[in-house]
Amino acid sequence: MTSRRTGLREQKKQATTEALREAALRLALERGVENVRVDDIAEAAGVSPRTYNNYFSSREQAIVAAVAAEREAGIAAAVTARSADVGLAHAVVEAIVEQYTDPAQQRRDALLLITTHPALREAFVNTSGAMEHPLADAISRRLSDLDPRTAHVLAASVTAATRIALQRWVSPATGELVVPSGSLPDLLRTALAPLAPALDAAEAPQH
Incomplete structure (x- = not known):
């Protein structure tokens, strides 16, 4: 009961x-x-x-929150669903890129609203933090022998890199006007690239 x-x-x-x-x-x-x-x-x-x-x-x-809803769970689910033949680093990066750039996951009118209001931009960038715990759980499921604390460190690093990429993307060029800077997929991949060795190293003992 x-x-x-x-x-x-x-x-x-x-x-x-x-x-x-x-x-x-x-x-x-x-x-x-x-x-x-x-x-x-x-x-x-x-x-x-x-x-x-x-x-x-x-x-x-x-x-x-209406824009970010379900994205964090979607990232974790995508990482978990990737084939075991796909490396963890690739699985994590592609899951994040897909969830943040797939048109099916976006609401263009809402994103336009967010990019034109400083307080909304800041709140939007901070939503990336919600992925940390679901992502840590997903990493632990893929790497069953990995220390859970290590999974959380990796997830926190990925979260921080994602936040940096989003911050760069929505940073105003002048004043209050925001023109998204560069390709978001490219920004995400560039920010996450330095973490690939750590993700690969965590995965290595599993093989």
């Missing part, structure tokens, strides 16, 4: 998270970011402002 209650509670939390982030993005697109208040998002999602604050610390965080 306890397990069932816990499961229902988690489902309710997930549903509330989804409702809040979708409401936040919809209102931001309709009204403009500056015209959206936390109270508006909470009302649109059917919860109280106090409940909202239990899930997100700002309107910006809620807005970008």
